[in-house]
Structure formats: structure tokens, C-alpha cells
Amino acid sequence: MEYIDQLLTKLTKPSLRFCSSEEVITITELEAISQKYLYSFGDAFKLLIEKGVELHQPLHSKKLGNFYVKKSEAIRHLQSSEQNKFNCLLSISELSKYFCVQPVKIRTMAKLFSWKSIQVNRASAQYPPICIQRFNEHYILLDQWCAQRGYSKASLYRYLLSHNLDCIANQYEQTTKLHIFEKSSKLESVVKQYELNFSKNKRSAAASNDNLARAFSSPQQSSFSLSVA
Numbered sequence: 001m002e003y004i005d006q007l008l009t010k011l012t013k014p015s016l017r018f019c020s021s022e023e024v025i026t027i028t029e030l031e032a033i034s035q036k037y038l039y040s041f042g043d044a045f046k047l048l049i050e051k052g053v054e055l056h057q058p059l060h061s062k063k064l065g066n067f068y069v070k071k072s073e074a075i076r077h078l079q080s081s082e083q084n085k086f087n088c089l090l091s092i093s094e095l096s097k098y099f100c101v102q103p104v105k106i107r108t109m110a111k112l113f114s115w116k117s118i119q120v121n122r123a124s125a126q127y128p129p130i131c132i133q134r135f136n137e138h139y140i141l142l143d144q145w146c147a148q149r150g151y152s153k154a155s156l157y158r159y160l161l162s163h164n165l166d167c168i169a170n171q172y173e174q175t176t177k178l179h180i181f182e183k184s185s186k187l188e189s190v191v192k193q194y195e196l197n198f199s200k201n202k203r204s205a206a207a208s209n210d211n212l213a214r215a216f217s218s219p220q221q222s223s224f225s226l227s228v229a
Helices: 002-011 027-037 041-050 071-080 092-099 103-112 129-138 142-149 153-162 185-217 219-223
Strands: 024-026 068-070 125-127 139-141 180-182
Touching (some): 125 129, 142 153, 153 185
């Protein structure tokens, strides 16, 4: 009840109009993002309330699912609290959402890295969190890394290949392709450069769109015609 009281207190305050260009996510969208950090929707929402993250209300909606928060703030708290979720066995379904891949790839990763399998029943297995933590210490899975940051996996993969960085050896590659890279100073440097290039291109594209919008909204454009004499 304590968290419900806190929530009601927030929602009964004067509505907050979000005036920043920073990207936001709705409470409904929070569910998909929270699973990438091993959080259920309920746990993620509780975490944001505990951390004092402000809920912003749309002008024409009072539905809780349409309320929104700063995306960067939500992700920051989920990332910093992720280790708290490594305290119990993790199912294939949970790991599939966490690593942003199909269950078959989780099973392949488990074989490739010899994760200890705890068989729950004939069709399902779970893995000790220490196996996942050790993987995270030494490797990155491109699917997960790109999904968490909004980058194109194909684009980053090509960029890494162009800098002579390739996936680790995978004996099961004929049936299951895994884009796993071993962490290194070179990988970190190349990825940082990719991020800088991505941000620069994004700003350039935004500036071009703004210039185009201003050009077409200019009064001088009223005489523009596509007709051919």
C-alpha cells in the first residue's frame, strides 16, 4: 500500500507538461524495456517510484498507461539496479528477453559456454545467475547491446568487421549464428567511435530536416509550382 500511496500522491499533483526534446517512454512501453534488464513491469514501476522518477501526464489523457517518463532516466535506474536481479535461477524465457534473442540462441549459448543447466521439467531449464554474470564480464552479445541502445545490429556488425573485429568461434554456427564479441580495449575504442559517428549523423539529419521544414514553411514558397509549361 505504501507504493500505491506514493503513486496516488504523484498523480494528484498538478499535471506536468513535458517541454524537453529528450526522448520519453510511456508506462505501457516501460514493460518491454524493463525485460531487457531482468525486471518485470511491476518491479520496474516500483523501482522508478522509489527513485523519485517524475511521471508526466499527457494533456488529453488520464490513463496511467499513457503517462510517460524520461527514457534515459528510466534506463539509468534499471541499469544501475540490474545486478539486484542476479539472485535466483534464470529461465530461458527471461534470458531470451534479457539478451533480446530467440530461445534457441539461449540454448546454444548455454552449450557454447557450458552453463550449468537446472532442469525444471522435460521442456524447460534454468541457469544459475553466476553463469550470466561471468558471460557479461567477458563478452557482449550484439543483439542485446544494440537493442538496449537503439542501434542497428547489422550496421554495427559491418563497422566492427571493417575494423578487423569479428565474433568469437562458434562450433554451432551452422545451425545458430551468434554475434558474440570478446571484450577488449580495441572493441571498446571502436564501439565508442561508432557511437560518436552515429550521434553526429543523427544531429546532421535532424538539422537537415529542420532546415527543410523551415524552407517549406517560408512565405516565399507559396509561389512554388510543380506544373510544367
